[in-house]
Amino acid sequence: MERKLAIILDGAVAIPYDNELLTQLVTICRSYKENDLFVKIDECSLSFITGIVSEDFSDYVANTLKDNDSELTTLPTNVIARLSLFSVYLTVLEESDDLKQHLYATMFMNAMILAKGRWNELSNEVVIREIYKFHITNYLSEHDTTGEVLSTSIISIIAKFRTGNDENKLNKLQIKDLQTIAKDAAYYRCDELLKNQELLNISNPFVRVYSIITRLVDSYQYLYYNYDAEAYIIQSANGEKKNKMLSNILKDIEPLSRDINTGTSVLLRLINKEQVKNSDFLLQRKLNVIEFGIYLYYELLTEQMIEKLEE
Numbered sequence: 526m527e528r529k530l531a532i533i534l535d536g537a538v539a540i541p542y543d544n545e546l547l548t549q550l551v552t553i554c555r556s557y558k559e560n561d562l563f564v565k566i567d568e569c570s571l572s573f574i575t576g577i578v579s580e581d582f583s584d585y586v587a588n589t590l591k592d593n594d595s596e597l598t599t600l601p602t603n604v605i606a607r608l609s610l611f612s613v614y615l616t617v618l619e620e621s622d623d624l625k626q627h628l629y630a631t632m633f634m635n636a637m638i639l640a641k642g643r644w645n646e647l648s649n650e651v652v653i654r655e656i657y658k659f660h661i662t663n664y665l666s667e668h669d670t671t672g673e674v675l676s677t678s679i680i681s682i683i684a685k686f687r688t689g690n691d692e693n694k695l696n697k698l699q700i701k702d703l704q705t706i707a708k709d710a711a712y713y714r715c716d717e718l719l720k721n722q723e724l725l726n727i728s729n730p731f732v733r734v735y736s737i738i739t740r741l742v743d744s745y746q747y748l749y750y751n752y753d754a755e756a757y758i759i760q761s762a763n764g765e766k767k768n769k770m771l772s773n774i775l776k777d778i779e780p781l782s783r784d785i786n787t788g789t790s791v792l793l794r795l796i797n798k799e800q801v802k803n804s805d806f807l808l809q810r811k812l813n814v815i816e817f818g819i820y821l822y823y824e825l826l827t828e829q830m831i832e833k834l835e836e
């Protein structure tokens with residue numbers, strides 16, 4: 526990992542750090558808040574993307590270097606920012622739990638909205654793309670293996686159940702068919718919600734998309750089907766391609782705010798009128814309805830998944 530860190534730091538320091546210091550920094554990035562990784566991802570993602578580094582992380586780096594009798598203990602802000610990126614990268618790549626690994630990456634990518642309109646100011650595009658490979662969309666496409674075609678007469682079998690013990694007679698194939706029925710029912714719920722005329726009649730397209738997408742994600746009793754989020758958002762937008770400044774979008778949907786858990790859910794935090802560092806530039810950016818819906822959807826889904834993990 527020392528070599529990877531050297532690549533990430535390239536251009537941030539006049540003289541490259543020696544291998545001994547790189548090894549210490551790898552250890553520091555790995556050990557920082559290792560017992561609270563969701564908070565670590567929150568802090569380090571925002572530190573790198575905004576350039577306003579976490580004081581906790583900066584102090585941890587300095588104090589640990591001092592404890593290790595390092596000659597260099599005070600590092601420049603731009604180096605701390607890149608160490609923050611490396612800390613996210615390391616946490617994602619080394620996580621053994623598949624779901625958590627993808628959630629960490631998605632939290633980072635959710636926070637990337639803060640770089641909208643200034644992508645070229647961020648360093649290490651290749652590393653960002655490596656993290657993006659673990660976005661939750663990839664997890665869902667790989668893990669949603671529930672079939673779509675019934676291979677047994679399971680519906681007629683269930684209809685004939687008469688006692689509480691009948692379900693114990695089902696074989697593995699029939700159980701798979703039950704899973705297919707559950708998935709079909711979940712998708713049916715989505716389809717019905719997307720036909721809700723009360724919601725579809727909301728004239729403001731951003732409020733309409735917000736209302737439909739929040740209800741949609743809240744209705745998911747099982748979060749790990751590979752729902753077609755983009756299709757749902759396009760249907761909710763109903764052909765609307767309007768662009769609007771984010772600050773004005775937030776004014777429109779202010780009455781619909783909700784509680785959230787993570788710092789990287791930038792849109793949801795702004796809707797809640799919470800402070801998000803370095804968000805002034807973002808608030809002046811324009812989003813179209815689909816773009817707004819995509820960012821919103823994955824923030825909501827990430828929040829729900831983390832909440833389930835922490836129950």
